[in-house]
Amino acid sequence: MKDKECACPIFRVLEKMGLRWNPEKEEIKEAKKQRWRAKIGESYCYVRIPLDEIFLNEENFDKTDNYLWESGNYFRTIDEAQKYADEFKRMLQGRTLDKEE
Incomplete structure:
Protein backbone atom coordinates (compact mmCIF):
# COMPACT_ATOMS: atom_id res chain seq x y z
CA MET A 1 0.00 0.00 0.00
CA LYS A 2 1.33 3.44 -0.90
CA ASP A 3 2.18 5.94 1.84
CA LYS A 4 -0.58 8.25 0.62
CA GLU A 5 -3.14 5.43 0.90
CA CYS A 6 -1.93 4.53 4.41
CA ALA A 7 -2.65 8.07 5.59
CA CYS A 8 -6.34 7.73 4.69
CA PRO A 9 -8.42 6.20 7.52
CA ILE A 10 -10.49 4.05 5.15
CA PHE A 11 -7.35 2.29 3.86
CA ARG A 12 -6.17 1.62 7.41
CA VAL A 13 -9.57 0.09 8.26
CA LEU A 14 -9.47 -2.07 5.12
CA GLU A 15 -5.94 -3.22 5.99
CA LYS A 16 -7.04 -4.22 9.52
CA MET A 17 -9.86 -6.25 7.95
CA GLY A 18 -7.40 -8.06 5.65
CA LEU A 19 -8.59 -6.17 2.59
CA ARG A 20 -7.08 -3.71 0.15
CA TRP A 21 -8.29 -1.30 -2.52
CA ASN A 22 -7.27 -2.13 -6.09
CA PRO A 23 -7.31 1.24 -7.92
CA GLU A 24 -6.76 -0.33 -11.37
CA LYS A 25 -9.95 -2.41 -11.14
CA GLU A 26 -11.69 -0.08 -8.69
CA GLU A 27 -12.55 -2.88 -6.31
CA ILE A 28 -11.80 -4.11 -2.83
CA LYS A 29 -9.81 -7.36 -2.75
CA GLU A 30 -8.58 -9.70 -0.07
CA ALA A 31 -5.03 -8.75 0.86
CA LYS A 32 -2.29 -11.32 0.40
CA LYS A 33 -1.02 -12.73 3.67
CA GLN A 34 2.38 -11.30 4.48
CA ARG A 35 4.87 -12.77 6.86
CA TRP A 36 5.50 -10.66 9.93
CA ARG A 37 8.23 -8.06 9.67
CA ALA A 38 9.47 -5.82 12.46
CA LYS A 39 9.07 -2.08 12.21
CA ILE A 40 12.23 0.00 11.98
CA GLY A 41 14.10 -0.09 15.27
CA GLU A 42 12.26 -3.21 16.51
Whole structure:
Protein backbone atom coordinates (compact mmCIF):
# COMPACT_ATOMS: atom_id res chain seq x y z
CA MET A 1 0.00 0.00 0.00
CA LYS A 2 1.33 3.44 -0.90
CA ASP A 3 2.18 5.94 1.84
CA LYS A 4 -0.58 8.25 0.62
CA GLU A 5 -3.14 5.43 0.90
CA CYS A 6 -1.93 4.53 4.41
CA ALA A 7 -2.65 8.07 5.59
CA CYS A 8 -6.34 7.73 4.69
CA PRO A 9 -8.42 6.20 7.52
CA ILE A 10 -10.49 4.05 5.15
CA PHE A 11 -7.35 2.29 3.86
CA ARG A 12 -6.17 1.62 7.41
CA VAL A 13 -9.57 0.09 8.26
CA LEU A 14 -9.47 -2.07 5.12
CA GLU A 15 -5.94 -3.22 5.99
CA LYS A 16 -7.04 -4.22 9.52
CA MET A 17 -9.86 -6.25 7.95
CA GLY A 18 -7.40 -8.06 5.65
CA LEU A 19 -8.59 -6.17 2.59
CA ARG A 20 -7.08 -3.71 0.15
CA TRP A 21 -8.29 -1.30 -2.52
CA ASN A 22 -7.27 -2.13 -6.09
CA PRO A 23 -7.31 1.24 -7.92
CA GLU A 24 -6.76 -0.33 -11.37
CA LYS A 25 -9.95 -2.41 -11.14
CA GLU A 26 -11.69 -0.08 -8.69
CA GLU A 27 -12.55 -2.88 -6.31
CA ILE A 28 -11.80 -4.11 -2.83
CA LYS A 29 -9.81 -7.36 -2.75
CA GLU A 30 -8.58 -9.70 -0.07
CA ALA A 31 -5.03 -8.75 0.86
CA LYS A 32 -2.29 -11.32 0.40
CA LYS A 33 -1.02 -12.73 3.67
CA GLN A 34 2.38 -11.30 4.48
CA ARG A 35 4.87 -12.77 6.86
CA TRP A 36 5.50 -10.66 9.93
CA ARG A 37 8.23 -8.06 9.67
CA ALA A 38 9.47 -5.82 12.46
CA LYS A 39 9.07 -2.08 12.21
CA ILE A 40 12.23 0.00 11.98
CA GLY A 41 14.10 -0.09 15.27
CA GLU A 42 12.26 -3.21 16.51
CA SER A 43 14.04 -6.50 17.09
CA TYR A 44 13.79 -9.76 15.22
CA CYS A 45 15.68 -13.05 15.43
CA TYR A 46 17.50 -15.16 12.85
CA VAL A 47 19.33 -18.47 12.82
CA ARG A 48 23.04 -18.53 12.05
CA ILE A 49 25.13 -21.51 11.02
CA PRO A 50 25.92 -23.58 13.02
CA LEU A 51 22.21 -24.02 13.61
CA ASP A 52 22.47 -23.75 17.38
CA GLU A 53 23.11 -20.01 17.28
CA ILE A 54 20.13 -17.64 17.41
CA PHE A 55 20.81 -13.94 17.03
CA LEU A 56 18.73 -10.89 17.85
CA ASN A 57 18.98 -8.07 15.33
CA GLU A 58 17.48 -4.58 15.01
CA GLU A 59 15.43 -3.90 11.87
CA ASN A 60 16.88 -1.12 9.73
CA PHE A 61 15.56 -2.31 6.35
CA ASP A 62 19.13 -2.60 5.13
CA LYS A 63 20.58 -5.23 2.79
CA THR A 64 21.04 -7.82 5.57
CA ASP A 65 17.55 -7.31 7.02
CA ASN A 66 15.98 -7.57 3.57
CA TYR A 67 17.96 -10.74 2.75
CA LEU A 68 17.00 -12.45 6.01
CA TRP A 69 13.33 -11.53 5.61
CA GLU A 70 13.17 -12.57 1.95
CA SER A 71 14.89 -15.90 2.71
CA GLY A 72 12.44 -16.67 5.54
CA ASN A 73 15.20 -16.69 8.17
CA TYR A 74 13.40 -13.98 10.15
CA PHE A 75 11.46 -14.63 13.36
CA ARG A 76 9.56 -12.73 16.05
CA THR A 77 11.07 -14.62 18.99
CA ILE A 78 14.06 -16.68 19.99
CA ASP A 79 11.74 -19.62 20.71
CA GLU A 80 10.27 -19.49 17.19
CA ALA A 81 13.74 -19.29 15.62
CA GLN A 82 14.95 -22.21 17.77
CA LYS A 83 11.98 -24.33 16.71
CA TYR A 84 12.88 -23.88 13.04
CA ALA A 85 16.60 -24.39 13.68
CA ASP A 86 15.85 -27.69 15.46
CA GLU A 87 13.60 -28.86 12.63
CA PHE A 88 16.19 -27.96 9.99
CA LYS A 89 18.90 -29.84 11.91
CA ARG A 90 16.59 -32.86 12.13
CA MET A 91 15.99 -32.72 8.37
CA LEU A 92 19.70 -32.45 7.60
CA GLN A 93 20.61 -35.34 9.89
CA GLY A 94 18.01 -37.58 8.27
CA ARG A 95 18.70 -36.59 4.68
CA THR A 96 18.58 -39.31 2.08
CA LEU A 97 18.83 -37.51 -1.26
CA ASP A 98 22.61 -38.00 -1.42
CA LYS A 99 22.10 -41.77 -0.95
CA GLU A 100 19.92 -42.15 -4.05
CA GLU A 101 21.41 -43.76 -7.13
